[in-house]
Amino acid sequence: MENQGCSCAPINEEDLYPKIEEIINQHRGNQNALIMVLHKAQNLFGYLPGRVQEMVSLGLGVPLSEVYGVATFYAFFSMVPKGRHEIKVCLGTACYVRGGQKIVEYLEKGLGVRVGDTTKDRRFSLNEVRCVGACSLAPAVLVNDDVYAQVDPAKVDEILVKYE
Ligand code: FES
Structure with a gap:
């Protein structure tokens, strides 16, 4: 990436x-x-x-x-900058054991941010979640409201190009 x-x-x-x-x-x-x-x-x-x-x-x-x-x-207001798109990597048990943490590391490196931060261009915010109910298709990643299953680093790149 x-x-x-x-x-x-x-x-x-x-x-x-x-x-x-x-x-x-x-x-x-x-x-x-x-x-x-x-x-x-x-x-x-x-x-x-x-x-x-x-x-x-x-x-x-x-x-x-x-x-x-x-x-x-009010939840609508934020005190810290947010990206136009929020990436949430599931680190619930099923996703963690199937490589969720590797996806987090890949994203941190590729986006140049840590979990909880937003890219300088405000394109993405990166966060973690605990189980999004798709354990059988772990590891799962959400971008905004879209759920992606069985994600690996190669798939991450394909996913992110959809979000400008
Ligand atoms: S642990 Fe990730 S979807 Fe359940």
Whole structure:
């Protein structure tokens, strides 16, 4: 596998700040716009950076603690960058004994990330799961909601090219 995590240009977050500033300005002082503005920021950045939370707090006149509280309460919001596609390698017992860990290592090397991280181009996040109910077809890998069975490193490459 080529290092797929580093082959594309990384997102330049600095370019996104003027956009979120503009959105905040449209709702300046309107505390009721908090969730809506946070949604827009989440869509723009893929997560809610601390600097954005501060900007929203100042712009809408909402205490930073409240912004943080909302950002951590709703599952839709994320405090860390997420990839456009989430890869989940099953490391339940059946998948582990049939090579699940080797797939994790292959992906970590190929994508240039560790489990729990996101590639610089935000294409993929890599995570582990414990049993997805496909034990007879182990090892299993999920990409978003798609389940792939009897995966090996060669198959991983074929799978990932489908996700841009
Ligand atoms: S252990 Fe992986 S699907 Fe059950």
